[in-house]
Amino acid sequence: MSEVNPMRPYLGTLVGTKPLATGIRLFQVELNDPEEREKFSVWRPGQFLFFSVLGVGEAPFGFANIPDPQRGPVIEVAINKVGHVTRAIHALPLGATVGIRGPLGNYFPLEELKGQNIVVLGGGIGGAPLRPVIQYILRHRDDYGHLTIIWAARSPDLLVFTDEYDEWRSAPDTEMHVTIDRPAEGWTGNVGLITEILEKVAPSPENATAITCGPPIMIYFVGKTLGKLGFSEDQMLTTLEARMHCGIGKCGRCNLGEKLVCKDGPVFWQSEISTFLESFL
Amino acid sequence: MIEDIRALARELLEKGAVECVIGYEVGPTGRVRPAFVYEPGEVERLIFDGRCDQNLVTYLTRRNKPRKKGEEVPTTAVVVKPCDARSLRVLLNEHQVQRDKVYIIGVACPGMQNADGTPELRCTRCDQRVPLLYDALCGEPPEVPTVRDAYEDVQQIEALPLEERLAYWLGELDRCIRCYACRQACPTCFCSVCEAERDDSLWVGIADRIPEKAFFHIIRAFHQAGRCTECNACEAVCPMGIPLSLINRKIAKDVAQMMGGYRAGESDEPTPLVTMLTGEEAIDEIH
């Protein structure tokens, strides 16, 4: 057998978990083997991993953090309880052994975007893969221009990473807008779809790139609104999701036309998506 | 008969009474297959003869949904043989198909034939030559004797010693490749998510092993209890040639014997497996 078996997960330990929103928790995993930890210590915003509950199954998730030199390579993922694997993940006790495969897929080309203004648009759990983008920009704050964060959810209880908003807001040259789809009791902030607030905030397309993640329908309409604001399709980045079983272009599951979400993505320019044979909707 | 079907199909399409007529055609390589005719000019494609053994009622549940949210369900005309009509009756009983969205082109059935021209076995034990329900009937009732089904094939298996029966079924089911063609071809298998395909493997996993395959086939057959009309669609599509209808026919035989002579699709009554006792049952296996 050749040296690396891409279907075999690294074993790790669940070292922390906290609630993020209704049905959504953040899970922190540390790999057990020091050598594997070393190999795994570099991943980039936008990449994904497979999280296994051994005996139940595995599912793909985007990284919700960037490697932190201070805290060591702790992997964070935000997981919404929707299927049998995610239900099992939510039921894991601290200290449980889990499997991790990755890092997989391409990533947001943040190096290339240096010097630009960045607009980050996250909807619901779609905020999770954007958190490393924000972390990266804040860590390399001087390399980037103005940062606009627009965060949305259906209702206040579905907003993720609320305890970090103050930190993000107070970062230099950064603005943040939070909105929910429908009015809710006790909510005094913005109400309206992410597209509405995006139009109101109206970030300038001048030397800017917008990075979007959310449900397919949101990605579609945010793209339209950005277009209205003058963003070209080469200034819009998004990350897509798909059911997959390998993450390395073998299982055939995640294709959209000839593009494989796992191998050619999950990060795509809107200009690429527009040329896809098959719609992601 | 073919001319009757074509004329009727043309009339229905011209009037706009139906969106589509489902019948049979001969494909470019000479094989008979289901045909979906949308244009009056294309009705010449339609044929009917002893090779038209597919059960077209299978397609109705799929067509009985609006194509887009808010759109109306289109009306479909379908060519049905007496056996297919029983499947349709089951679907109507179970509210899977709206009666006013189907135009039933009944055919007086001469019986289907094997590739070598001999009559299909199921047609030699058929006691219906005219469908029990139709909107229009094409063809004259043929002079073919109707026969009461004695379930001789099932009795042959029943007569085997227990171990031989197990060996027989394990041998047959071992060839199954879990392609689900039996389920897909079956008019009364219409669940949107089959329990054999649940993501959480609640009942069966994804493996191609005997326990999984036996479970799938036994349960699939059992779900057809009192609903299977013995149309043979499952067996006719099996790429591994597994005699699946022998399982369904066993259940049909027992349902009839134990539950007051009930036969699926012959009345408006739903399967007795979901109704209360009426006192006509002959259930003997309680200890």
Added chain:
Amino acid sequence: MKFIEIRALHEWLDRLAQEMTLIAPTAVGPQEKAPGSRNPAAQGQQVFYRQVEGAAQIAWDFTRTALSAREHFMPKTETLFTIETGPDGKAVLHETKLEQPRVFFGIRPCDARGLRVLDAVMLGQEPADVYYAQRRENTTLVGLACPQMWEDCFCNSVGGAPDAADDVDILLIQVEGGFAVQVVTEKGERLATGMGLQEVEGLELPQPKLNEQFALPTQQQWLASFNDVYWQRVGDRCLSCRICSYVCPTCRCFDVRDETVVTPQGERIVRRVRAWDSCQGVNYRVQAGGANPRANLEQRLRNRFYCKYYYVPIDYAADGCVGCGRCVTACPVNIDIREVLQDLARREPA
């Protein structure tokens, strides 16, 4: 030209079966014809590639096997690893062990060509699939040329031939009294040393009878046809079963799940298994949260044709279809890939 007599071949195969795993075409299932069915699969025994114990079990007179050679390289189900609890209470993974060396005898040229497609997908790009790789490495392919193209075959239209030696290690072609033998690769040479081949001068090879060749659609025609109502019309009669995918030598989609089983001895075994899957299944593309970009049947049917003729060539630089004709024969509603290809090829490029 090298030659082997039938008897010598049988003796060699009998010896091989003793020394290693021998896979060969063999007849399976009930002998008698199913009473009363138009089903082509129920007309007596079907031939499969299976492990055999000697030449006597080999079916020599067959057209093509019911399932392709794929099942021996990407099994319908395989265990990727078992998950055990170590003495410290921590999980330990045990990967599936290496398999014994195998000889795959009697593989048809189209099936061998199918492995080229699977190679491109499973091995052609890093990281390679180790399970497929080990089976591939351990297997020597001894091909058996088709004396003619069978009903529904179209290998000659997609670049193959009934007697192509391109993808086997050794090719046998039936001639008077035995087989002409072409040793193609080094792996084949190593195996052929034990065969006892004779050198025969002027051996004349038969010309297999070919089916009529047809032209394939161009890339432009594929591109222009994607959103055509044509797919709805073909999809009308599709049953959305998986026969076409499962008989195909080049389909490779799989599903992975964990399962726990209890042995008759009461031991619990937890393992991760991989099994065949098909893009024709309703839930194939459903995402977490329920979105399904391929919810309609015609979208799924279309995906299979595009996968073979458009996606695989672009993604893996391989031809996705070998023209074995199995899906044509096996489709219960006569969805004929040859008909689809010719319909598209007749179109004006947009």
Added chain:
Amino acid sequence: MSGDGFEPRIVAFLCNWCSYAGADTAGVSRLELPPNILPVRVMCSGRVSAEMVLKALLSGADGVLVLGCHIGDCHYGSGNHRTVKRIPLLRRLMTYMGIEPDRLRLDWVSGAEAGRFAKITTEFVEAVRALGPLSLPLREEL
């Protein structure tokens, strides 16, 4: 207990309102009950699907016992009308497929019939013991 050491594993589906209560009464009355029974409480014997019976057999049970209220006494009126059709039909199908019919038994036990519960379970365990373990190829193999 037996000479060859085979102890059958029996899954018993017990209706909440009658048979489970009957089992309880049997326990409280300190009747002698076979230890081979794995009780599964269901709200009605009509809940016991063919899937549940088969899954039990394929997952290691050597026999399955379904106990419900007597006909006419169903808490829900007619839940056991379905049971009385379904289980015998399944039993016939199992037999047809080559599984011994005596591995599946349907019977009625009311909340007061503690003695009847003890008698049925003991009888059933002995019947399955006589049959031996369920034929292996049907079990989840490796």
